[in-house]
Amino acid sequence: MIAVPSPSGQTATDLPTGPTPGEWSAAVAAIEAVPPGGRVLLLCHVNPDGDALGSMLGFGLGLCRLGGRSVQATFSGSQDLPPSLQGMPGAELLVPPDQSWTDPDLVLCFDVAAASRLGPLAERMDSPTAIVVDHHASNTRFGGIHLVDPGAAATSVVVDRLLERLGVPLDEQIAECLYIALVTDTGSFRFDMTTPAVHELAARLLATGIRPAEISRRVFDSRPFGAVRLFGAVLQRSVLEPAAAGGRGLVWTYATLADLETYRQPPYVLEALIDSVRCTVEADVSCVLKQVTQTSWAVSMRSKGGVDVSQVAVSLGGGGHRLAAGFTGAGSVEEIVAAIRARLD
Ligand code: AMP
Ligand code: MN
Ligand code: MN
DSSP states (O other), rough: OOOOOOOSSSOTTTTSOOOHHHHHHHHHHHHHHHHHOOOEEEOOOOSSHHHHHHHHHHHHHHHHHHHHEEEEOOOOOOOOOGGGGGGTTTGGBBBGGGSOOOSEEEEEESSSSSSSGGGGGGGGOOOOTTTEOOOTTTTTSSSEEEHHHHHHSSSHHHHHHHHHHHOOOOOHHHHHHHHHHHHHHHTTTTTTTTTTHHHHHHHHHHTTTTOOOHHHHHHSSSSOHHHHHHHHHHHHHEEEEEETTTGTTTEEEEEEHHHHHHOOGGGGGGGGGHHHHOOOOSSSSSEEEESSSSSSSEEEEESSSSOHHHHHHHHTEEESSSSSEEEEEEOOOOHHHHHHHHHHO
């Protein structure tokens, strides 16, 4: 039972940016038009984070509650989820991409700013009814129907509104998925877009009975000892450039495949590294390069507000938000940092 009533409306901050009434009704109509026994395919971005996976599975469980449709959830690339995201409610909906339906009745994607973030699954969105559920300002408007709200702190905020429009009440399992998504993208309610509406959603999610301390420990505060030592080595080689970004300061570091080998760690442990680097008070911009192959690096960028890092990321082929963005860089560490430095100045 939901003890806290749903918020009466949107806050002033997220009013102007959300989907139009026409977009909402098109999305609801497309979902309701799926015939009895129809198949709905859910997608999220490669290397899913808590928002991508939580939004997708939370919505998937909501569709299951409506009944009458079969649901699959999938994503391209490595199917190894970090332990922090394993065993999320709705994980039983996950299938490997090569076993997912090629001709479903409806496709939705979650937390995907550009079709390229879907990998080879991008072509499944080539339909006038394919629904994009997202909150990236840089969203390229691929697909057919757009539920994109750059004023939403997480894609799960948009999922909550969609479930409400479909008449699906929150339950503990759906709430756990949406909560993981919300705490991931708000940095546990510390970041910029933590509006009153975010706390109202959190209140409704908690009211279902989910256990926030347990979820936070699992999602944020669990790391193998080898990863603790790896972080030590990588942080030790951080470089501070106070004059960069027009004097606002840049701090950066990198982690190689050899580092992972030395400390016997899988790549996903590096996802949290940026949070240790971005604490640096002397720098507005922080940056972590994570080696993917001999010549390619997954780059994470953060800003404290002085710089729009999504512009830097987009200009280098990536995307993201004003204060958190990323791209895939080719070349040496020094070449990639030079490209970032040049765009920051
Ligand atoms: P991360 O640094 O991986 O946590 O990503 C921060 C933000 O940047 C997220 O909102 C991502 O959607 C976005 N992002 C990261 N990598 C890429 C990429 N290669 N292409 C587009 N967007 C990205
Ligand atoms: Mn994401
Ligand atoms: Mn997100």
